[in-house]
Amino acid sequence: MNASVFSCGFAVIAGPPNAGKSTLLNRLLDCKLSIVTPKPQTTRKKITGIYHDDSSQIIFLDTPGIMQPQQKLHESMLAVVRQTLQETDVIIALIPYCKGADHIDRDFTTELFDKWLKPVSKPLIAVLNKSDLVSPETQKQTETWITNTFSPVSAHSVSARKGSGLDKLIDALRPHLPMDEPLYPEEMLSTAPERFFVSEIIREKIFLFYGKEIPYATEVVVDEFKEQHENDPSRKDLIRCSVIVERDTQKQILIGNRGSALKKLGQAARADIEELLGRPVFLELFIKVRPDWRKKQHLLKSYGY
Structure with missing residues (x-):
C-alpha cells in the first residue's frame, strides 16, 4: 500500500x-x-x-x-x-x-x-x-x-x-480525510458488537410489523447472548431479549392473540439474525412494561442513551 x-x-x-x-x-x-x-x-x-x-x-x-x-x-x-x-x-x-x-x-x-x-x-x-x-x-x-x-x-x-x-x-x-493509513482491518465493517445489531434487527421488525405509537414506545435490550456453537457446533447460540414498552395495552398488542404477533416477530427477527451471524440461534423475547421510559433519564441511561 x-x-x-x-x-x-x-x-x-x-x-x-x-x-x-x-x-x-x-x-x-x-x-x-x-x-x-x-x-x-x-x-x-x-x-x-x-x-x-x-x-x-x-x-x-x-x-x-x-x-x-x-x-x-x-x-x-x-x-x-x-x-x-x-x-x-x-x-x-x-x-x-x-x-x-x-x-x-x-x-x-x-x-x-x-x-x-x-x-x-x-x-x-x-x-x-x-x-x-x-x-x-x-x-x-x-x-x-x-x-x-x-x-x-x-x-x-x-x-x-x-x-x-x-x-x-x-x-x-x-x-x-487526514490520515494516511487505515485504522481498521479491511474485513471489518463496523466497530459495534454483534449484540447491538441483534437489538437493532428486532427493533426494525417492530417498526415494520406494528403501526402508530408501538415502534416509538419500544426499546430492545439484549439480556443474554451465549455463543454455544464455539464448544459444540451442533448447539444453537442462545439470545434472550427484553422488549420494553410503556403500557400494558402496548404489551398486549405486541403479543397478539394467543401470542401470534410475538411469534411472527420472533421468527422474522431470528431469520435476519441468523443471516447476520452466519449460524443458527435460539431467540427468546420477553415483553416488559416500564411506564414512560422515554421520559426517565435513569432508564434511558440504562438502555444506552
Whole structure:
C-alpha cells in the first residue's frame, strides 16, 4: 500500500428524519448494516460503518435524524448528533428531495446549516438525496442554490436507493480525510458488537410489523447472548431479549392473540439474525412494561442513551 496516496478519516451523515441516512450508509458499504424502515426516527444511536477501497478508508457515522425534541429520548438522540459532529473530519449534510414547488424543505435546510452544521467549523459536503424524484434541471438548480446560500465545499445529487452519484461523493470526501493509513482491518465493517445489531434487527421488525405509537414506545435490550456453537457446533447460540414498552395495552398488542404477533416477530427477527451471524440461534423475547421510559433519564441511561 502506497501511504502517500491513501487517505483515512471520519465522515458523519447528518440530516432530518427519513432523509435516507441509513439507506446511504448501507449502499456505500454494500451491506445492510443500519436498519431501514419507512417510518421516521428509526435510527436512535450512532452507527459506525467502515468503507474500504484501494485508496481510502472512510469511517461513516450514521446519526439520528435532527428534529424538534418532544421528550428526553429525543434530547438524548440529539446529544448523540452534537457529539458526533465534534468528532468527525468531514460532514455530509444529507437533504432529501421531495415533490413540491421548492423540491427541498428550504426552511429546514437553512436551520440545518445555520444552527447545526456551520457552527461546528468542519468541511461540509451537501448531498441531495432521492434525486430520482426530480429532473436533472431541478438537481442543478437546487445544487446551485445550496452552494450560493451556504457555501459548502461541494454539492452533489445522489440516489441512495438506486446507488447513483455515490462514486462522486466518495471522491469529494477523500481530500478531507487526514490520515494516511487505515485504522481498521479491511474485513471489518463496523466497530459495534454483534449484540447491538441483534437489538437493532428486532427493533426494525417492530417498526415494520406494528403501526402508530408501538415502534416509538419500544426499546430492545439484549439480556443474554451465549455463543454455544464455539464448544459444540451442533448447539444453537442462545439470545434472550427484553422488549420494553410503556403500557400494558402496548404489551398486549405486541403479543397478539394467543401470542401470534410475538411469534411472527420472533421468527422474522431470528431469520435476519441468523443471516447476520452466519449460524443458527435460539431467540427468546420477553415483553416488559416500564411506564414512560422515554421520559426517565435513569432508564434511558440504562438502555444506552
